[in-house]
Amino acid sequence: MRGVSIIGAGITPFGVRSESLVALGAIACKNALEDAGLAPERIEAFFLGNFAGHAFVGQNHVAPMVAHAAGLGAVPCTRLEGACASGGLALRQGVLAVASGQVDFALIAGVEKMTSAETDETASILAAAGDVAVEASVGSTFPALFGLISRRHMHEHGTTREEIAHVAVKNHAHGRLNPNAHMQKDVTLPQVLDAKPVAEPLGLFDCSLISDGAAAVVLCPSETASAHHGKPVEVLASAQASDSPALSDKRDITSFYATQKAGEEAFSQAGLSREDVDLAEIHDCFTMAEIIALEDLGFFAKGEGGRGAVEGMTKLGGAMPVNTSGGLKSKGHPVGATGVAQIHELTLQLRGEAGARQVPGAGVGLAHNLGGSGATCAVHILGSTC
């Protein structure tokens, strides 16, 4: 297997967008190709993360449609669906295609258009990422599942409501610095704690945003990457793991086994330790999800993940900033796009191009993309070459 690098990255602003699902995907692809200085005809394979195009806007078979709109040739176009980890799975398939030597240039994108559906309908569509027969059927939504998870984490590990809320405060502070973020505004601790309850103990500001948006990256072999971009970013690890979808089947609902397994595999592939990571994009679909992921990935001992935001370790300027993009919480969460958008953020950071939210000297970044309540997880580790 040969090394793989990112030579182009593109994104659309996240939020309520007027463009169609396909147009959003095509814009991100064109931006990534332009960043790579590559003509669309050079792309040999296209992988697209999209969770629910049909359910949200009545459109299936999205991969060839986006590819056509972006000007790609008659190349293999594949849509990957792994709930909120769809983008991470698409990236991993692209990495494998280039690493194996099957193709030299792969385009990876993620896209979702969610805001044209009513909120109740959106909650129902998203609930189908869980086990419908045993969870959605009893009235469970994803906020409800993560509410249960949060309660248990607080009960078993002593995590406080304030610690959970600090994740929202931190990620909104980061998102305020991201011109592509859906919600570019600060929130205060009292605002988070006093917000309207959604699924207790989680309130409005503990939940990620329903957004439209797309992101894309271009991959090529590392050995030729510098010929295409002055600051290629190397993919040091690409790992994926799974677990049972239903909470009732999990051994412990305060940890996600798929995250632990994918994280261990990623660090093994990269030959790096946790201390080597300069920043991370973590799947904060709910504030508690960030805390659990930081523990499952080994950055904090179990029960201590809440310290990250409270004590400033995961803030910009801290030891390992987390979600400099604003995360799903502030940047937004167009489900199929999220995993690729995390890679877009790390690419900017590792090229030193993240502007006001730049992490000085960023050399290694980790992306954690979770599907459902932990049934699917993709972890990627990227390294700077400049």
Next chain:
Amino acid sequence: MPTPYLLALVELEEGGRILARLADDDESEPSIGDKVVFSGLSDTGPVFRMF
């Protein structure tokens, strides 16, 4: 589905766990470790109530 409503992950004496509704006609605030008993079936599956 009328809101609010209570959901709980219930551990069964017979083994296994299920996600189920808790009857909300009880004024007590349920918490982790409380005992519940099967109350009946509804349109949304099994319903438990505080023991």
